[in-house]
Amino acid sequence: MAGYEKYNALDVIGPDDQGIVTIQLVGPGLHAIGADAHRELVQIWLDVAADDRVRAVLIRGEGEQAYSSGGSFDVVEEITATWEARQRVMREARELVRNLIECPVPVIAAVNGPASGAGLVTVALADITVAGRNAKIVDGHVRLGVAAGDHAALAWPMLTSMAKVKYYLLTNEILRGEEAERIGMVSVCVDDDQVQQTARAIAERVAGGSRSAIAATKYALNNWYRQNFPLLDASLAHEFLGFSGPDVVEGVASHREKRSPNFQ
Numbered sequence: 001m002a003g004y005e006k007y008n009a010l011d012v013i014g015p016d017d018q019g020i021v022t023i024q025l026v027g028p029g030l031h032a033i034g035a036d037a038h039r040e041l042v043q044i045w046l047d048v049a050a051d052d053r054v055r056a057v058l059i060r061g062e063g064e065q066a067y068s069s070g071g072s073f074d075v076v077e078e079i080t081a082t083w084e085a086r087q088r089v090m091r092e093a094r095e096l097v098r099n100l101i102e103c104p105v106p107v108i109a110a111v112n113g114p115a116s117g118a119g120l121v122t123v124a125l126a127d128i129t130v131a132g133r134n135a136k137i138v139d140g141h142v143r144l145g146v147a148a149g150d151h152a153a154l155a156w157p158m159l160t161s162m163a164k165v166k167y168y169l170l171t172n173e174i175l176r177g178e179e180a181e182r183i184g185m186v187s188v189c190v191d192d193d194q195v196q197q198t199a200r201a202i203a204e205r206v207a208g209g210s211r212s213a214i215a216a217t218k219y220a221l222n223n224w225y226r227q228n229f230p231l232l233d234a235s236l237a238h239e240f241l242g243f244s245g246p247d248v249v250e251g252v253a254s255h256r257e258k259r260s261p262n263f264q
Helices: 035-050 073-081 083-102 117-125 152-159 162-171 177-183 192-207 211-221 229-242 247-256
Strands: 010-013 020-025 056-061 107-111 114-116 128-132 136-138 188-190
Touching: 010 035, 020 035, 020 192, 035 073, 035 083, 035 117, 056 192, 073 083, 073 247, 083 117, 083 229, 107 117, 107 192, 114 117, 117 128, 117 136, 117 152, 128 177, 128 192, 152 162, 152 229, 177 188, 188 192
Parallel strands: 020 056, 056 107, 107 128, 114 136, 128 188
Antiparallel strands: 010 020
16 A cells, blocks of 8 residues: 655645545745655656555645646756756656556646646646646746657647647747647636636546546557657657757756846
8 A cells, every 4th residue: 555655745635535646736936846746756656556545636736826837947957967867857757757647547637827847747648637717838848948858749749739739839838728728738627716626526526437447448548648659758868968958058047037048
């Protein structure tokens, strides 16, 4: 039986009497994903998969102001500084995507406010995603000066069209909740103050369903992702090559100085 008390960078609650585990993204800077949280996001899906008590997972940001602003700049600067950090975080990024895809338990994401970077992986790869009308979905990799890795090349074209994917990934335009639902990036869009209760109701519904039938359906559908894993590996390789280049230095500096980047 999984012991969730070992998680410190994530707030893991449950499973409750309906078999629902709630994972809350917590931390400074709109729940930025630090090194510990990134590592725990990799492991939690393995523990959930091994826990027979769990029938559904609800993942959200603490409170209702933000889902996650993405990877912390401390982690980004560590990656740019050392080969060892690049290798570690690239391996974790690959395992995060794969572990989410392989987890047999249905995952419901509840998105209020910003969802970006490392936190966006769980939004795109959740089985059902509920977004508020004013949710702000943005993949910030290109704005940072690196290729859109993590999950984007694998997941986004499956959720929407190549034309929309290229527009949002290449421009870093913010994708609002209503438009995200319209183009297929999220399952459901509701008023911001209805996000959490809607996601909870969906979690309860799937938790009460046939465990074996839901797991088998999820497994079969996720073969669309499995057959395209080479896309994930290629995008990660390009992303982490970029972390050793000059553009990411300017990208991080422009974020910290709250200005537009000046890529040469």
